[in-house]
Amino acid sequence: MLPIEVKKMIVSVVGHENFDDSKAGCLVYSYDATPQFQAMPHAVVSPRDTAEIASIVKICSKYKIPLVPRGSGTNLCAGTCPTHGGIVMLFKHMNKILEIDEENLTVTVQPGVITQDLILAVEEKNLFYPPDPSSMKISTIGGNINENSGGLRGLKYGVTRDYVMALEIILPNGDIIRTGGKLAKDVAGYDLTRLFVGSEGTLGIISEATLKLIPMPETKQTMLALYQDLEAAAKSVSKIIAHKIIPATLEFLDQPTLEAVEDFAKVGLPTNVKAVLLIEQDGPPDLVEKHISLIAEICRQNEAVSVQIAQNEVEANALMTARRSALSALARLKPTTILEDATVPRSEIANMVRAINEIAEKYNVNICTFGHAGDGNLHPTCPTDSRNQEEIERV
Amino acid sequence: MLPIEVKKMIVSVVGHENFDDSKAGCLVYSYDATPQFQAMPHAVVSPRDTAEIASIVKICSKYKIPLVPRGSGTNLCAGTCPTHGGIVMLFKHMNKILEIDEENLTVTVQPGVITQDLILAVEEKNLFYPPDPSSMKISTIGGNINENSGGLRGLKYGVTRDYVMALEIILPNGDIIRTGGKLAKDVAGYDLTRLFVGSEGTLGIISEATLKLIPMPETKQTMLALYQDLEAAAKSVSKIIAHKIIPATLEFLDQPTLEAVEDFAKVGLPTNVKAVLLIEQDGPPDLVEKHISLIAEICRQNEAVSVQIAQNEVEANALMTARRSALSALARLKPTTILEDATVPRSEIANMVRAINEIAEKYNVNICTFGHAGDGNLHPTCPTDSRNQEEIERV
Known part of the structure; x- marks a missing residue:
């Protein structure tokens, strides 16, 4: 509970309708998208402008009350979990x-x-x-x-x-x-x-x-390169960049992720291959055409079993949207989803994929891997169940 | 003078040959490219590696001796002028x-x-x-x-x-x-x-x-747009950007600057116009071609009296090199060169040019203006003489 005088002061700033210290209200903001973090705030407050924020900050500062600003709580680092209690600040009125x-x-x-x-x-x-x-x-x-x-x-x-x-x-x-x-x-x-x-x-x-x-780039093209070998996919990433091509998007999805995403999004993703690269290039039409055909060639040279180019914008957008839904799709598999977010120099992507698979085997856990391969940034993700203490330890 | 034990310690780190506290040696590093700043350091030291730098920093920290790292001293903010004395650190051995x-x-x-x-x-x-x-x-x-x-x-x-x-x-x-x-x-x-x-x-x-x-961009093209009206030149800058074209380079030079640069570089810059925009675009050939002709059209629509496109790389490089020499060229006019470095939102470039000219008139000083117009970053520059106290006050 906040000291009663603090509550009064804050309510006088934002009004009753923008202050909530009910248990139900606080519970909603006791966690974000990060698994295994939860802590109850003492109140939730929604300022309407900068001056109101400043007033609340001054009050919190004076009374040493933790203050956690929060957007939609989609972060995966418990950045908006009120681990020390205090006040969660929402910005629903400041959305212009x-x-x-x-x-x-x-x-x-x-x-x-x-x-x-x-x-x-x-x-x-x-x-x-x-x-x-x-x-x-x-x-x-x-x-x-x-x-x-x-x-x-x-x-x-x-x-x-x-x-x-x-x-x-x-x-x-x-x-x-x-x-x-x-x-x-x-x-x-x-x-x-x-x-x-x-x-x-x-x-x-x-x-x-x-x-x-x-x-706005004039145009864009989207393609999928299919692999039966994870490292071949990873190696293609380095090769594309080494050819001095920087695609707008260069994403990696492994088979377990593909299966989960396809089951969720139903856009016709292949599920009978070990991995795909989802690649998009944008820019002037000639350049995009040139880059996409060069990338396709590089992928084929690096053991892609098939290369598919989206035939129109609807198809392209469906692929990108499907990729964006990867975490949501994986989250449907099990009650708890532990997503890691690790970046290596992109030349190390193949090593990283190999290491992830070794770790999965060693600890007998299910790891689905996807992410921004071009950035060297992958998300090895464990669908698991936090109620299973033994498995969580291994995860 | 540095305390004798400090000198001994530093010499033991870098060797005699990399420590200089002679008057002549210190004088050389008592100023940088910034006019009207000069202060003698107590010594000049040239470490050979990171460990040596760390040792020197520890000594300076213990004895509270100012330490000024210095590259080539071309900065114009007295960033490498040892205004509090102490030691100037050079990196001539660390140039790999x-x-x-x-x-x-x-x-x-x-x-x-x-x-x-x-x-x-x-x-x-x-x-x-x-x-x-x-x-x-x-x-x-x-x-x-x-x-x-x-x-x-x-x-x-x-x-x-x-x-x-x-x-x-x-x-x-x-x-x-x-x-x-x-x-x-x-x-x-x-x-x-x-x-x-x-x-x-x-x-x-x-x-x-x-x-x-x-x-590396595949190709580039360089052009000059000539104006008899300063504000028309400034306005062209905003118009180019508003057409969603981002050139690689979009520089502004006024007539006094053009005269000084042409006298110095002799590349055939026009000196009979009030201002020029020096514009370069790089990228794939088709796109560059398209952008350059669109930019030329925009310049003409905004009262450019002439638009000249460099016919080859030699000509293009000569123009860019000439622009780079603007400060050196202006520095030849008078003993002291006061260069300002001010940035405004690029939509305000026309207002800035107008204001600079009003200021020049009001204070009866000679201001040559050039700079990165596309960034909204201009260098109003006064060739003057710091020995003329009355003029320097006005400058």
Whole structure:
């Protein structure tokens, strides 16, 4: 329970309707997408603007009450689990796209904007916001910034960090600061903007962000390369990059993941192969054509048993959406889903896949592996059951 | 003078030949390219490896002696001027390219490597290191990282920050840390790498860096758009970007700068117009062709009196080299060159040019303006004479 005077003060800031310390209300925000982490907050509060956030921060600071800002809670590092109790802060009232500036190619948003809503809004102006975490249908921009989210397009376009130009931040003492600006070049002074990106809310609360946009690529093409040998798939990844081609997307899915995803999404993914690479290139039509045929050739040379090019945008989008659903699909298999998120230099992808399989065998666990192979970033995932203490130990 | 025991300790680390506290030796490193800053260091020291740097840092830390790491001293913010005396540290022994990793598209270097040497070395492998500060013929990578240097290609390719993947750093207490790695995606934890980029040596000494490379663009084209109206030139910049075209280079030079540069470089720059935009696009041939002709059209629509496209690479390189020499050319006009380095949102470029001219008139000073117009980053520059106290006040 919060001290009664603290509750009164916070309610006087946000109003009764934006303060909830009921057991049911708190329970909902006692966990996020991270398995095996749960802790009850003392209250959940939904400020309506920056000034309200600052007031709440000051109160929490004075009374030493932990404060956990939370977007949609899709993170997998317990970044929004109130492990020390205190207050969970929601941004449901702060979900506006404030400005799309077509002259400076920027968008300014409140933290509660859903990633996909932002992407679609700027697409209407023929602009492109590349960071596309798999959870983008529900994740928020504030969460993306605090987690420095990547995505399927990270290989070519980088991660959230690369698109944050300016932030409004409430510091732990309640001071409101602004970092960066709409400047294409901004190199003076310490890079505070990027210090806050990925800081998981530990340095301050982000209340507004200006993000960089780029022109929309003219076109894109999507392909699947099928393998009966995991290492051949991994090796193809290095070979593509060594040919100086940077595809927009270069994803890896192994057979168990393919089976789970196909069962869930039913888009015609092959389930009789050991692994696939899902590859997308975007850009001007000629270049995309050239790259895709070169990539297909490289895959074939590296033991791909088949290469399939999506025939149209519907087919291409279905494949990408299926990939994005991998975690959800795997989560259906067992009550608990332990997802790891490890990155190696991309030249080490084949070694990593081999090591994961050795580990799976050694500990007799089921590991489904998928992820951003082009980035060297794979998600070995164990569908398991946390109630089975013996298995969880092995996992 | 350094305390005698400090001198002894440092000499025992680096050897007599790498320690200089002679007046002549110190005088050379009492200033950098920044006008009106000069201060004598107590000694100049040239470590040969990371361990030696760490030893020196520990000694300086214990005796509270300021330590100023210095590349080639081309910075314009007195970042390497030993304003509090102490020791200037040179990296002439630490100038090796340690590795070019073609599988991971990285290059690992010591801080004393000359920027242009790095660019040429990776070019031989058909790889591209985009940051190209105007001083790249003499500037060092260590200096570029500490200053977060931009360059002529910053508009499309970003600044040094965007290419630093990993650093080895000696902290003020002499501890050696490594940040980042050869990871295409590296998003866990605070972004220490980027905190050090641009910190001007105030947080630690960089002893090694791993930098990101990208595939070499297939081709490039260079053009000049000529204007009799400064604001028309500035307006063209916004219009090009608003057409969703991001050229590799989009530079602005006004008439006084053109005159100085042409007098110095003799490449046939027009000197009878009020301003030019120097524009380069790179990429696949079809796209470059398309963009250059679209840009030419936009420039003409925005009152360019003439548009000239470089007929071959020699001509194109001559134009770019001439632009890079702008500061050197202006520095020949008068004994003192006060260069400002201000960035505005690129939509404000026209307003900035107007304001600069109003200021020049108001204070009766000669301002030559050039710079990275596409980034909104201009260099209003005053050729003046610091011995003329009255004029310097107005400047």
